[in-house]
Amino acid sequence: MVSIQKITAREILSSGSTPSIEVKVVLDDGSIGIASVPFGASAGIHEAFVLFDGDKKRYGGKGMLKAVTHVHKMIAPLLVGKDPFDQKAVDTMMITLDGTPNKERLGANAILGVSVAVARAAASSLRMPLYSYIRKTLKLRIPGYVLPAPMMVCIEGGKHADQSTDLQEYMIASFGAPSVKEAVRKGIESYLALKSVLKSHAYGVNVGNEGAFAPAGLKSNEEPLQLLMEAITKAGYVPGKDAGISIDPAISEVFQEGRYRLPKDKKQLDSAGMIDYFVAWAKKYPAIISMEDCLHQDDWDFWPKFTKRIGDRVLVVGDDLTVTNPKRLQKALDTKSINAILIKLNQIGTLTETVECCMLARKHGCVTIISHRGGGETNDTAMIDLAVAVNASFVKVGPSRGERVEKYNRLMEIEDELEKKCSFIGKEFRLVH
Numbered sequence: 001m002v003s004i005q006k007i008t009a010r011e012i013l014s015s016g017s018t019p020s021i022e023v024k025v026v027l028d029d030g031s032i033g034i035a036s037v038p039f040g041a042s043a044g045i046h047e048a049f050v051l052f053d054g055d056k057k058r059y060g061g062k063g064m065l066k067a068v069t070h071v072h073k074m075i076a077p078l079l080v081g082k083d084p085f086d087q088k089a090v091d092t093m094m095i096t097l098d099g100t101p102n103k104e105r106l107g108a109n110a111i112l113g114v115s116v117a118v119a120r121a122a123a124s125s126l127r128m129p130l131y132s133y134i135r136k137t138l139k140l141r142i143p144g145y146v147l148p149a150p151m152m153v154c155i156e157g158g159k160h161a162d163q164s165t166d167l168q169e170y171m172i173a174s175f176g177a178p179s180v181k182e183a184v185r186k187g188i189e190s191y192l193a194l195k196s197v198l199k200s201h202a203y204g205v206n207v208g209n210e211g212a213f214a215p216a217g218l219k220s221n222e223e224p225l226q227l228l229m230e231a232i233t234k235a236g237y238v239p240g241k242d243a244g245i246s247i248d249p250a251i252s253e254v255f256q257e258g259r260y261r262l263p264k265d266k267k268q269l270d271s272a273g274m275i276d277y278f279v280a281w282a283k284k285y286p287a288i289i290s291m292e293d294c295l296h297q298d299d300w301d302f303w304p305k306f307t308k309r310i311g312d313r314v315l316v317v318g319d320d321l322t323v324t325n326p327k328r329l330q331k332a333l334d335t336k337s338i339n340a341i342l343i344k345l346n347q348i349g350t351l352t353e354t355v356e357c358c359m360l361a362r363k364h365g366c367v368t369i370i371s372h373r374g375g376g377e378t379n380d381t382a383m384i385d386l387a388v389a390v391n392a393s394f395v396k397v398g399p400s401r402g403e404r405v406e407k408y409n410r411l412m413e414i415e416d417e418l419e420k421k422c423s424f425i426g427k428e429f430r431l432v433h
Contacts, residue, residue, distance in 0.1 A: 002029045002125055004084050007114060009071035011064050012036060015403045016209065018062045022378075023071060023113035024158070025121040027084055029079060033120030033299050035382060037109045037346055039211060041375025042159040042250050044320030048349040049100075049231065068111040073238025074106060075114050084122040087137040091115050091350040108349030115350045116382045130385035130419060138355050140389065142362075146423035147415055148392045149175050150408065151246055151290075151369065152399040154188045154194055154231070155224040156212040158250050164214045166264045168250035168374075170224040172232065173289055173394060175426035176242045178413045183426045184408050186235070190243055191399040194231035201227070209374045211397035211398035211405075221249075221264050225285050231289075244289035246396075247281075252320050257298045271302040272296060277308065282314050290369075292317035292342060303337035315340040315367055324348040326357045333364050340367035341394065345383060358390040371396040377403045381410035388414055393425055 003211040005028040022036040037052045049072070053063035078097055079090060098106045123133035135142065147325065151173045157165030174187035195205050198215055208214035218224065218309070225245060232239045239245070251274065254261050260269045269277060278294045295302050299321035307316045318341035322328045332338045341361050345354050361368050370387035384407050387395050395411065398404040415422065 002027050002031075002084065004028075004121075007071060007076040007079060007117075009110070009113060011066040011068055012378070014038065014378050015401065016041060016375040018376060019059055019064045020378055021064045021067045021071075022232060023117040025114065025117040027121050028360065029150055031121050031125035033117040033122070033124060033216050033333065035113050035116035035120060036378035036380040036399050037113045038373035038380070039231060039346055039376040039377050040344070040373040041352035042253060044252070044323045044347070045062065046297065046323045046325065047102075048108030048323075048344055049102045049104035050109050050346070051104070052263035062090070064315050065108065066111075067107045069325055070106045070110045071114060075110065076101040076177065079114070079118070081290070084118050084125070085137060087115075087119055087122070088331065088352045089353040090118050095350065097236065103349045105394055108346060112346050112349045112351075115352070116345070116380070117121040119351055121240045129414070130382065131388040131414065134351070134355065134386065134389035135248075138352065140355070140359065140390055145388060145418055146391045147180050147411065147422055147424050148178075148370065148387045148395045149173060149424070149426040150184050150411075151394040151396040152191060153210045153212040153396070153411075154191050154214065154228060154399065156210055156214050157218075158253055164208070164216060165218055165221045165224060166254055166262045167221050168253065169210070169212070170228055171248070171250035172228060172244040172384040173244040173246050174242070175244065177424070177426050179424050180426075181412050182414060183424070186237060186242060190232050190235040190237060194227065197227055197231045197234060198284045207400060210372070211400035212261075218264070221262060222281065225288075228286065239407065243287075245285060245287045246292070247288065248292040248317075248319070249311075250293050250320070251295060252293065252297045272402065273301055275302060275306045278306070279310055282310055290313060290315035290317050291335070292338060293319045293321065293433065296385040297321050300337065303332070304335050305332040307337055311339050317342055317369060319344075322407065323372075324354055324357050326360050328349050329357055329360055329366075333360075338366065340369060343368055343370045343386075343392070344373060346373065351386075354386065360384075369396050372398065372404065372407065379403050379406050381407055383407065384414065387411075
């Protein structure tokens with residue numbers, strides 16, 4: 001009987017040059033699993049708790065030595081000697097030990113690092129890829145593997161870039177291709193075409209948190225849509241056929257005192273006005289396939305109205321609204337607030353709960369999009385294996401910077417591993433859409 005022999009953790013650096021946590025799990029058969037945990041510069045208020053040290057003398061209070069200590073002194077004594085092959089039991093033990101609704105005692109960052117590292121060690125012991133092991137240990141009954149399409153953040157603003165736009169992300173979603181590799185190529189070619197388009201409009205091409213361009217001086221929040229349309233066309237593709245446009249305004253970030261404040265457009269809108277604002281964009285740009293976080297994370301009265309108006313032709317995506325939490329997702333489904341959900345492992349804090357959220361979405365025909373984090377991403381690729389395990393429709397990752405492209409490299413590697421044992425959702429996205 002193989003058991004967990006040792007669990008260690010250490011403080012590492014994330015993409016935002018602030019610390020994160022890495023966990024190493026060793027089984028008594030010598031198998032090893034290592035996982036690092038991302039966090040977001042822009043985060044919903046209902047997300048699981050990220051434990052920082054709060055010591056202003058180290059990393060401005062953003063150190064993670066407390067989380068490391070919790071792994072060593074609280075989680076390791078609990079799990080050493082336990083069965084690593086029962087992921088749900090491992091995660092439940094940590095949730096029980098923490099005992100708080102949002103994992104603030106131990107820190108969701110500490111818990112998630114252990115959760116994924118245990119899964120990796122167990123997968124290694126069984127000589128299985130992580131995506132296959134996730135299906136095995138959590139008993140997922142999903143026929144075949146359908147690989148997700150890339151959703152590449154190409155222009156960013158808000159909290160992810162200075163002096164760009166009020167809104168956070170403008171993306172190119174690549175589909176209409178026979179394979180992941182071809183879809184990635186089309187997306188990257190469009191991204192590189194965008195660089196020349198920006199230069200032709202006298203904009204800078206520096207990048208922001210997610211490896212997307214963050215041009216200063218944009219005239220409006222709508223202008224990035226025009227630039228993306230031009231870039232897709234310049235790359236030799238047809239907007240809406242070969243590639244679509246997705247937006248993530250992260251609108252809760254500009255919500256103050258009951259109003260949505262858009263300085264770039266010189267507007268202050270109420271919820272009804274915000275819906276009209278985005279519905280007009282969807283009508284003007286038929287290539288738009290998804291809209292994420294277009295209303296405040298607790299604006300429950302208006303989310304159903306937005307989805308009713310636009311959900312027949314656009315994916316209405318919940319992120320800050322749902323925070324990978326099955327309870328909040330169920331409310332969103334019951335109220336018909338969304339038809340798609342963004343999934344982030346660290347929003348809920350364990351692999352088991354993340355998969356439960358994905359499977360709840362799948363049960364109700366709600367499209368799943370597995371996402372990176374903006375300001376504190378790591379080189380870990382577990383999100384890609386998760387996406388493959390649950391047959392997610394998209395993976396949302398920036399198109400440049402090492403910690404981002406590592407995800408696409410992993411997705412293409414999995415396509416090679418599965419060879420003819422998988423299909424690609426990008427070939428039939430319109431049917432899903």
